[in-house]
Amino acid sequence: MTLKKIKELSFDELCDVFGRLYVTENGQSKFDQIIINLNNHKIEHYVYGLMASGRTPKCGDIRLILNSLAYFTFAKAETLCVAILGIQTIWNTNVNTDFHLLCKKDTTSLGIETIIDLHKSKVSITKNIFDRFYETIDGLDQFSKALLFEVAVTKQQSRDYKGAIEEYDNLLSWHANHEQAYFNRGLCKELLNDYSGAFLDFDKTLKLNPRNERAQNGIGTILLHEKKYDDAKLYFLGTLSLLQLRFSDIKDQINFNLGLCCFYTDSFGDAIFFLDKALQINTLFQEAFHIRALSKFKKELFLEAIQDFNRAIEINQNDGAAYYYRGLSNIAVQNREDACSDFQRATELGELAAFEAMVDYCFYCK
Numbered sequence: 001m002t003l004k005k006i007k008e009l010s011f012d013e014l015c016d017v018f019g020r021l022y023v024t025e026n027g028q029s030k031f032d033q034i035i036i037n038l039n040n041h042k043i044e045h046y047v048y049g050l051m052a053s054g055r056t057p058k059c060g061d062i063r064l065i066l067n068s069l070a071y072f073t074f075a076k077a078e079t080l081c082v083a084i085l086g087i088q089t090i091w092n093t094n095v096n097t098d099f100h101l102l103c104k105k106d107t108t109s110l111g112i113e114t115i116i117d118l119h120k121s122k123v124s125i126t127k128n129i130f131d132r133f134y135e136t137i138d139g140l141d142q143f144s145k146a147l148l149f150e151v152a153v154t155k156q157q158s159r160d161y162k163g164a165i166e167e168y169d170n171l172l173s174w175h176a177n178h179e180q181a182y183f184n185r186g187l188c189k190e191l192l193n194d195y196s197g198a199f200l201d202f203d204k205t206l207k208l209n210p211r212n213e214r215a216q217n218g219i220g221t222i223l224l225h226e227k228k229y230d231d232a233k234l235y236f237l238g239t240l241s242l243l244q245l246r247f248s249d250i251k252d253q254i255n256f257n258l259g260l261c262c263f264y265t266d267s268f269g270d271a272i273f274f275l276d277k278a279l280q281i282n283t284l285f286q287e288a289f290h291i292r293a294l295s296k297f298k299k300e301l302f303l304e305a306i307q308d309f310n311r312a313i314e315i316n317q318n319d320g321a322a323y324y325y326r327g328l329s330n331i332a333v334q335n336r337e338d339a340c341s342d343f344q345r346a347t348e349l350g351e352l353a354a355f356e357a358m359v360d361y362c363f364y365c366k
Contacts, residue, residue: 014111015085018133022082025129037071038086047091057091059084059114078129081118161188179208183215195222213242217254229261252281256288268295286315290322297325302332320349
């Protein structure tokens with residue numbers, strides 16, 4: 001249990017957690033007796049003296065007052081802790097109600113000081129209420145982390161990327177080394193075209209886990225967006241080396257990305273090589289069929305290109321560019337009738353170049 005995690009709770013939450021543990025350990029009647037015995041003129045005088053002088057209630061000072069009261073003279077450390085937290089609560093309530101002087105952070109610090117100070121005086125070789133308090137805070141910490149992450153993921157899945165980023169920001173302000181939160185926030189930023197922000201999040205993910213292949217692939221994707229194809233290839237190849245023989249559901253995407261890098265640098269043979277691998281993994285990868293068809297078109301393998309355009313169109317019948325380039329491939333193999341049909345459909349789908357192709361090649365077609 002770290003001090004940082006305790007500080008993440010408000011003063012009321014600290015009191016609530018410790019109070020519940022005390023009741024579980026000692027019973028409600030014992031807890032009620034503490035509260036009753038706090039209704040004492042010495043305590044009241046002490047609290048209002050603090051308020052008049054603008055001071056805060058210190059754990060050591062309160063212990064001196066409690067030791068002068070018969071009920072608390074031989075009290076256990078956890079009983080004194082409940083009593084001191086109770087007095088601090090009385091003081092805090094009155095100050096905020098009558099004077100509005102205190103912020104939550106200061107109050108929390110008082111509660112932390114109390115619990116740590118009393119814990120030091122608790123001599124025990126077995127697990128005690130203070131140990132259980134720290135374990136409970138750890139549990140609350142894990143619960144809050146899971147809840148914040150779930151809210152962020154829900155917004156991300158509903159495509160509220162800006163809202164998801166805000167939730168991941170909130171989570172990371174509490175849990176600064178949450179690997180998956182950095183990665184997911186990077187994905188959201190990428191989808192909002194904030195490539196520099198996405199790069200930083202993927203890079204942070206890799207610093208937390210150098211073997212995170214998705215973050216490595218994410219950086220490669222950002223470099224691909226920025227047309228830094230050679231640098232992107234290095235990241236994608238690095239991702240594949242991380243995976244090696246291990247199963248991963250992104251191997252098809254990595255090979256596709258490598259194919260894109262090769263295609264955009266006019267290395268069409270290499271592009272076909274990587275796209276073959278992507279399609280061996282995912283036989284319904286429409287974009288891979290499309291880019292492989294374009295690569296074959298560039299290498300003047302027109303009949304093979306037509307076959308890949310056929311598959312791309314089977315999977316997505318609204319791919320206007322596939323119709324257009326299949327039309328050009330059909331022109332190259334002197335299949336004008338099919339070409340004109342493709343140009344017609346591509347034009348209907350908004351491909352402006354297809355209309356020009358119709359004028360050039362199909363002026364006699366109906």
